[in-house]
Amino acid sequence: MQRETRRSNKERTEATRAALIEAARRLFVERGYAETATPDIVAAAGVTRGALYHHFADKQALFRAVVEQEAATIAVEIERRAPATLSAAEALLAGGDAYLDAMREPGRTRLLLLDGPAVLGREEMDAIDERHGNRTLREGLVAAMRRRDISNVPVDALTVLVGAAFDRAALAIDRGGDRDAFRLAMRALIEGLLDGGTRAHDGDG
Amino acid sequence: MQRETRRSNKERTEATRAALIEAARRLFVERGYAETATPDIVAAAGVTRGALYHHFADKQALFRAVVEQEAATIAVEIERRAPATLSAAEALLAGGDAYLDAMREPGRTRLLLLDGPAVLGREEMDAIDERHGNRTLREGLVAAMRRRDISNVPVDALTVLVGAAFDRAALAIDRGGDRDAFRLAMRALIEGLLDGGTRAHDGDG
């Protein structure tokens, strides 16, 4: 039969890739990466496995595209709720809440926090995070710690650790944990950083 | 040919299980869970796939046994270096350092922090952690925070978050990150908790 509209190659590619990514996202979220078979993905997307392997090197590359898109979406939501008009400390807390809210969208914790690191490796997940969200977090943390003597605290490392705590909070909340409890715990962590740490342990064994 | 020593059934079982777990650990660490095939595991262990599926329900159950053994080993090392004779705060810091050191043993971060959560799920990894290490961490944290007003801080949630930061530090160090930088960052986090947080934000949006 005849196609309704004659589409350019670029349009065809775009539509096929989008259909594959959307179908893959749904199934990866429902069943996890390993338990999702490519025949199911292409069936859901309405194409064949030939199309999949034409556009993506392998199943992992398709997964990477899904993860990248998801991370980009979340970054946009966070920047919307933590605009530059806020003070540093305010932006940090607002951004944190926005992150926890964004991660409540079903499947995101699985994609970004469980399967992502296992399938793509920490290396690559860090690169994705750095491209999208983590830079904002580090800048917010540094700015918010302005009043404190920072000279002995490695801020890059600290950023990573605070980010990990946020991730874990999102995971716990998604699993049914008390959202407010984890928000309070995150605040305790962050506020301890902002005005705490007056003791300077510089040298020890 | 004749077996060197006639072994009872219990001895046979024990030897086979141990050989499987050891071989599996090595290969899971080298290649990751998904890329390790059961034929390779049994070949390395010197048995057949029949033996594997006799002792373990499936590949995942073998992986679970590997993870459980690893977690138990680490817990012993930590308790050795953070004995009850220390004060609460000292035990917390010593235990943290012991954890970071223990996790430098090759493959442990992959087993416990990457593949573990993805293959077994967060639920089950939490149960394993709770059985072995995390209880000590929570008790240490609560005891060390004695001087602080704790009433508004959910300590269970806080324990989880601090544990996540430790995990992430171990992962970063294993990937080549600066160990001392992450140790300092963890100390900043913990010390901020111990005497920080004087501001009590009790009610907000």
Next chain:
DNA sequence: CAACTCACATACAGTCTGCATGTTTCCTTT
């Protein structure tokens, strides 16, 4: 020592991934 259970070994069915090779649709060039 006979019946029985346990600890495996072997064979097999179903499924999956990635590739190689066709076929159709678009694009360019003359």
Next chain:
DNA sequence: AAAGGAAACATGCAGACTGTATGTGAGTTG
């Protein structure tokens, strides 16, 4: 605008893997 080529798929296939069913011999027990 016809032709040639390239891009976007579709189809068929090879190799591999998981889990199970069934067979066998060594240990155990009455």
